Amino acid sequence: MAGSSTSYYFVIIGTKDNPLYEAEFGTFKQGGDGIPKFREEQRHMNQFIAHSSLDCIEDQQWASKEMYLKTVDKFNNTWVSCFLTGGNIKFLLVHDTRSDEPIRQFFADVYDLYCKTLMNPFYEVNMAIRSQTFDQKIKAAAKKYL
Amino acid sequence: MALPLEMPPRVRAAMNTSKASPMYNLRSSIASTGSTTSLTSLFAGTGASLPRDIVDDIKSVIHHAFVPHIAVHVSDDVDEVVREKGLPDFYQLIRPYGEKVQGRITARDSQGSSVPFEDFAVRFVRLSDVAQKPDRKGSTSGNSFRNGEYGGAGIPEAINSEELPLADELLDLHLSHAEELIDTNLATETENHTGQAYYLLYLRKILSGFPVTLHETWAHPVACLIAISSRNTTPLDTLRQLYKSGSEVNIPGYVNKEYLRYYVLVHDEDKDDIVKSTALFEQMKRHFGLHCHLIRLRSSMCIVSDEDSVPVAKSQWLPASEELAELHAHQEEDIESDTSSRFIHGSDEAAIKTMIREMVAQSVIPFMERNIASWNDQILSRRKGIGGRVLSFSRRFLGSTATRSATNSATASNFDSVTNSYDPMTPEAQMRKLADWSFMLRDWKLAYDVYNTIRTDFNNDKAWLHVAGAQEMTIISLLLTGQPITPKIRADTIDIYLDAACYSYVTRFRAIYAALRCLLVTVELLRLAGGSSAELAAKWAIKALDLNIRPTVGRALISQRVGDCYAVRQGAGSGGWGGRRRKAAMWHVLAAETWIRLGKFAQARHCIDVAMPKYANTEFVLIRRFVEQMKLDSGHVNLLDLKIDTGVGGTGGQVVEVGNREGEEEEEEEEHGDGEVEKPRFDGKRRSILIPQTPNGDAPGMMTMDESFDDGPL
Numbered sequence: 001m002a003g004s005s006t007s008y009y010f011v012i013i014g015t016k017d018n019p020l021y022e023a024e025f026g027t028f029k030q031g032g033d034g035i036p037k038f039r040e041e042q043r044h045m046n047q048f049i050a051h052s053s054l055d056c057i058e059d060q061q062w063a064s065k066e067m068y069l070k071t072v073d074k075f076n077n078t079w080v081s082c083f084l085t086g087g088n089i090k091f092l093l094v095h096d097t098r099s100d101e102p103i104r105q106f107f108a109d110v111y112d113l114y115c116k117t118l119m120n121p122f123y124e125v126n127m128a129i130r131s132q133t134f135d136q137k138i139k140a141a142a143k144k145y146l
Numbered sequence: 147m148a149l150p151l152e153m154p155p156r157v158r159a160a161m162n163t164s165k166a167s168p169m170y171n172l173r174s175s176i177a178s179t180g181s182t183t184s185l186t187s188l189f190a191g192t193g194a195s196l197p198r199d200i201v202d203d204i205k206s207v208i209h210h211a212f213v214p215h216i217a218v219h220v221s222d223d224v225d226e227v228v229r230e231k232g233l234p235d236f237y238q239l240i241r242p243y244g245e246k247v248q249g250r251i252t253a254r255d256s257q258g259s260s261v262p263f264e265d266f267a268v269r270f271v272r273l274s275d276v277a278q279k280p281d282r283k284g285s286t287s288g289n290s291f292r293n294g295e296y297g298g299a300g301i302p303e304a305i306n307s308e309e310l311p312l313a314d315e316l317l318d319l320h321l322s323h324a325e326e327l328i329d330t331n332l333a334t335e336t337e338n339h340t341g342q343a344y345y346l347l348y349l350r351k352i353l354s355g356f357p358v359t360l361h362e363t364w365a366h367p368v369a370c371l372i373a374i375s376s377r378n379t380t381p382l383d384t385l386r387q388l389y390k391s392g393s394e395v396n397i398p399g400y401v402n403k404e405y406l407r408y409y410v411l412v413h414d415e416d417k418d419d420i421v422k423s424t425a426l427f428e429q430m431k432r433h434f435g436l437h438c439h440l441i442r443l444r445s446s447m448c449i450v451s452d453e454d455s456v457p458v459a460k461s462q463w464l465p466a467s468e469e470l471a472e473l474h475a476h477q478e479e480d481i482e483s484d485t486s487s488r489f490i491h492g493s494d495e496a497a498i499k500t501m502i503r504e505m506v507a508q509s510v511i512p513f514m515e516r517n518i519a520s521w522n523d524q525i526l527s528r529r530k531g532i533g534g535r536v537l538s539f540s541r542r543f544l545g546s547t548a549t550r551s552a553t554n555s556a557t558a559s560n561f562d563s564v565t566n567s568y569d570p571m572t573p574e575a576q577m578r579k580l581a582d583w584s585f586m587l588r589d590w591k592l593a594y595d596v597y598n599t600i601r602t603d604f605n606n607d608k609a610w611l612h613v614a615g616a617q618e619m620t621i622i623s624l625l626l627t628g629q630p631i632t633p634k635i636r637a638d639t640i641d642i643y644l645d646a647a648c649y650s651y652v653t654r655f656r657a658i659y660a661a662l663r664c665l666l667v668t669v670e671l672l673r674l675a676g677g678s679s680a681e682l683a684a685k686w687a688i689k690a691l692d693l694n695i696r697p698t699v700g701r702a703l704i705s706q707r708v709g710d711c712y713a714v715r716q717g718a719g720s721g722g723w724g725g726r727r728r729k730a731a732m733w734h735v736l737a738a739e740t741w742i743r744l745g746k747f748a749q750a751r752h753c754i755d756v757a758m759p760k761y762a763n764t765e766f767v768l769i770r771r772f773v774e775q776m777k778l779d780s781g782h783v784n785l786l787d788l789k790i791d792t793g794v795g796g797t798g799g800q801v802v803e804v805g806n807r808e809g810e811e812e813e814e815e816e817e818h819g820d821g822e823v824e825k826p827r828f829d830g831k832r833r834s835i836l837i838p839q840t841p842n843g844d845a846p847g848m849m850t851m852d853e854s855f856d857d858g859p860l
Binding site: 017018019043044046047048049051052054055058059 | 462712717723724725726727728729731732733736764765766767768771772
């Protein structure tokens with residue numbers, strides 16, 4: 001699906017199915033350079049897959065007491081992992097290899113970052129996150145864990 | 147379409163949706179609004195269940211797929227009589243009438259209570275088509291068959307029907323015609339042209355040409371119709387000869403040759419003397435017993451202007467190959483002569499219907515009932531008895547490992563691993579036949595029990611093809627019994643058997659056709675069950691997509707169906723929690739993409755329309771861009787341009803919008819129906835239509851689609 005090395009598509013989705021923040025990155029493991037290797041036709045599919053997996057999340061969010069729902073959906077060879085915040089904001093990661101633990105750590109970091117964003121008096125829930133610092137820190141977290 | 151009036155409307159609707167060809171049946175297909183209305187209400191349905199007539203549409207397709215096959219074997223003089231009428235042969239003449247046996251047919255189930263069927267059907271096949279052929283006969287026969295010499299080790303090529311690519315080709319042709327008609331404004335873009343009608347047609351084509359296979363007995367003849375005409379000078383000898391040549395036809399070894407023989411005397415009303423024919427008929431009865439019929443046909447040609455002329459019924463269950471050949475022939479000579487609509491005398495039609503009714507009601511069904519009862523008595527109960535006894539005995543004395551080897555050695559002898567088949571006289575083969583026949587008589591419960599029993603037998607013999615066939619039918623008959631499908635059944639029975647059957651079909655035997663048939667029928671039945679079964683249906687439909695990688699019409703239809711399956715799952719409450727609307731939308735978009743690649747823009751437009759409500763206001767940039775591009779590609783854009791003008795230019799937007807909407811009512815009529823689906827979702831957002839929110843700087847035109855989906859005061 002995603003070229004030779006693993007690539008990730010990360011999106012934060014608000015309560016109205018609206019994306020707040022999107023990022024694509026490649027793996028840094030096994031000598032990866034962190035550059036996403038999605039083919040052009042895969043890039044919009046990532047969004048479709050993430051969007052459609054919300055159906056499954058709505059099903060599963062009541063069944064688990066964890067915020068990290070692990071892998072919630074699968075489409076062909078891509079998986080979707082989800083982390084659900086208390087305010088019903090979803091962190092979704094579309095990935096093509098299964099690895100629960102690093103993704104959990106990644107999500108934990110992202111959750112911290114998101115909470116800090118929420119503390120910003122100029123930020124309201126469901127607003128798109130455009131901060132460059134946030135972006136850099138997400139990329140750093142990705143580099144650290146994925 | 148000469149549809150009998152006594153048919154219940156839903157059956158008529160079912161037949162209409164699968165119209166033989168848009169070229170000449172366009173009118174009737176548009177006129178049949180039965181399934182159109184029900185399709186819109188499908189989405190509006192609050193509960194998990196589908197409307198009744200949709201259920202009946204699909205069930206009737208499945209019921210009519212698994213019907214008794216009756217071989218036709220006639221003397222030359224009979225065909226001669228029919229040829230004088232201007233029809234190719236006797237088989238072609240009677241075939242369409244077998245698809246709907248006149249009146250109500252009653253069959254007794256295993257409990258002894260009689261069950262009436264309003265729409266019983268039989269399928270006529272040429273006896274020579276059942277027979278083994280040394281090589282494939284081009285595209286003339288759906289039942290062509292080869293065995294041994296290619297397969298090696300008995301792996302039969304026959305289970306791979308050659309109908310599959312042909313069905314794709316046929317649908318392609320149909321859709322192209324529909325496109326042409328839409329382009330030239332001959333037809334409005336109605337549900338009938340874009341909705342599930344084509345999927346049903348595809349399903350029907352896949353189910354219409356069952357090959358003669360060794361692991362199941364659907365296409366094995368239940369009876370054989372032997373006919374002579376009153377012109378024959380040596381009638382009784384000819385009948386005997388037909389009987390003999392019929393038995394000598396090179397029928398594959400695994401087909402049971404002890405089918406019912408039904409003797410028919412065709413009396414030529416115009417040229418021969420009825421007194422003589424009656425005398426001959428009496429003689430026939432004396433010689434051949436009760437399974438005889440005298441049919442009075444006129445040999446003269448019938449033309450439209452004749453008083454009681456009726457068009458020859460069109461077969462709804464033509465195998466794709468034959469229909470393709472017919473369409474091609476039709477295209478070549480289209481203008482001069484309309485060969486597709488021939489006429490026969492009304493009296494002939496009545497005579498044929500009576501003959502088929504009598505044959506089915508008085509000979510075929512009793513014959514099947516008798517056999518079912520005797521096999522049930524002799525084989526099934528005995529096997530259960532002995533098996534049970536052996537099992538309990540060995541469990542007590544020998545332990546469980548010995549049990550397996552004991553049953554193995556007891557049954558292994560029946561399975562011929564060289565030809566990969568059972569001899570028709572072995573208990574296993576007869577049980578399979580028992581199951582299939584009770585399935586044909588719609589005694590699902592008995593069928594389910596028997597399939598369940600033989601599955602283990604086949605498994606012990608390692609007859610994988612037979613196991614797969616039994617697994618397939620176990621699921622189908624289980625779903626048809628209508629017992630509630632619990633999560634346990636779903637996980638333990640349906641999922642596991644389907645997976646195993648597909649694995650056997652695809653990996654062991656490369657029987658793509660069998661796998662596809664198995665999956666599609668199951669998917670439909672699961673979809674009808676609704677709720678989480680519908681999600682399972684979608685899952686297996688996706689699996690069916692994997693069988694066919696190339697972007698063909700079939701693939702596009704199936705991906706559209708995946709969306710439909712997800713759409714059935716509605717979810718609870720106003721928020722639709724637990725529904726699968728987003729997934730449905732995604733699959734419709736994927737289907738639209740395939741349709742565009744195939745150049746079927748009307749279909750693509752329909753899919754986009756279905757998916758649009760979900761994506762109209764999405765803030766995902768790439769999704770918007772992609773959907774927009776698809777709209778451009780499929781010609782959806784005209785409508786959009788119109789809307790942009792009103793949206794941007796009109797300051798008194800509301801007024802312009804209303805006027806505009808009225809102008810578009812006509813083209814949007816059908817799509818409007820689908821739009822109602824998402825109505826509640828859009829009510830809140832309607833105000834934003836004219837002041838599009840474009841946080842991502844995309845074309846504001848995207849928003850305007852949902853205007854047409856809103857419910858105007860129409």
